[in-house]
Ligand code: B12
Ligand code: SF4
């Protein structure tokens with residue numbers, strides 16, 4: 314078997330393992346990939362992330378629901394654990410950018426936030442995770458200190474959501490090019506527009522779907 | 535067959551129930567709960583505290599869930615494992631969900647026991663000192679008869695034993711849904727204190743007091759006892 318053929322076979326196994334939430338299959342293929350000296354970064358993008366993209370489609374078509382997506386994410390993570398330390402940074406554009414991420418209030422949104430975070434990491438971004446229950450000012454501060462390109466905020470309560478508008482104004486003031494993503498239960502497209510944000514996701518489960526869709530976008534970047 | 539599987543890996547109790555009314559959002563397509571219980575080995579007798587997170591029991595429960603999952607996967611059914619306890623670092627996504635799924639609800643739905651005044655799941659033979667884990671699935675399994683009411687009768691031992699006064703003494707009814715019987719804040723504060731003093735975040739006096747009701751009785755007696763608690 315040609316080496317390229319073998320590589321594609323292993324990518325396919327990882328992709329399928331993520332889609333079928335089969336952690337064992339992902340781990341086995343990822344280990345083989347490393348042992349046989351194939352490129353770990355390609356494995357992450359064309360194996361693991363490619364699988365998650367299909368998961369996003371299955372979620373949209375209501376073939377998969379939240380539990381399946383979570384299991385797929387765990388399978389992806391298991392592969393990532395093996396491949397990430399092997400990524401050869403030399404000769405590769407070091408980082409694609411920096412992101413500040415956090416939940417403004419409430420913990421229900423944590424899963425969505427963590428999924429978005431993982432996807433950014435997969436795509437080679439440096440992620441500054443502020444965790445949950447984060448005061449708005451901390452986002453602004455962190456963005457300024459790190460000069461991050463993207464700020465991803467989620468809020469679970471209407472009251473704290475109003476604080477977001479201030480944050481966006483402040484952030485845009487300091488850096489008109491910063492990209493701001495909003496998510497969380499009370500956030501609608503109109504509100505996001507009104508606040509001047511660049512992207513939003515409708516509700517908790519859509520945040521999951523949005524997060525997955527981001528892989529597709531990120532892979533092209 | 536699935537029963538054998540779980541018992542093979544050391545589970546003491548196993549049952550299937552309709553958990554559709556107790557599921558978190560996004561789980562409606564997995565309406566059957568497989569409830570797995572493992573009795574804790576430590577003797578409730580002389581102990582001052584009850585730790586339900588015995589390492590061996592936890593890993594045995596995890597193993598039981600893995601076996602059940604493999605069994606369901608092989609037959610083409612959907613499933614989701616809710617571990618007894620979980621380390622969010624180890625399994626970052628599924629584990630986060632486990633805290634939102636009530637193992638006790640799965641057990642009452644499967645007919646494995648009722649919820650006592652102490653808010654704990656009381657198995658009619660093994661009592662409260664059982665650790666629980668759950669798998670939810672779409673597999674058509676033979677469903678148990680759900681328990682819908684507590685059987686504490688005249689007993690109040692746990693409420694008297696709780697150092698935090700966290701147990702109001704109200705009885706459980708399934709019709710009250712996810713209604714909490716125990717003041718979780720008071721319990722947490724008390725656990726914080728214990729942790730500061732001893733280094734271990736363990737209390738469980740509510741479980742011990744209840745287990746004491748069973749002490750020295752054979753399984754058959756326990757069943758009888760459960761029915762006669764009005765005499766206590
Ligand atoms: C968060 C948590 C805590 C918190 C809050 C507890 C509380 N009372 O709310 C704190 C830290 C205080 C705590 C303490 C303890 N905990 Co705790 N805890 C949990 C955890 C992770 C989630 C429980 C939860 O909040 N669920 C949501 C609420 C709304 O539901 P619930 O309280 O579980 O149960 C209600 C429903 O099940 C409902 N119900 C029952 N049947 C049905 C059916 C239907 C259809 C519906 C709709 C509802 C319904 O009735 C129950 C009572 O109101 C579970 C593990 C798990 N994932 O289930 C362990 C768990 C409940 N804890 C357990 C134990 C042992 C303890 C301690 C003894 C710890 C110790 N050793 O010191 C104490 C005891 C406190 C007490 N008396 O309740 C065991 C109980 C085992 C048993 N035999 O019941 C569990 C199941 C862990 C396990 N894997 O075995 N715990
Ligand atoms: S664990 Fe301790 S503090 Fe909490 S309810 Fe039971 S007896 Fe009370």
Ligand code: SF4
Pocket residue numbers: 650651652653656685686689690691692693743744745747
């Ligand atoms: S100690 Fe008594 S009142 Fe408390 S749960 Fe057990 S049987 Fe019920």
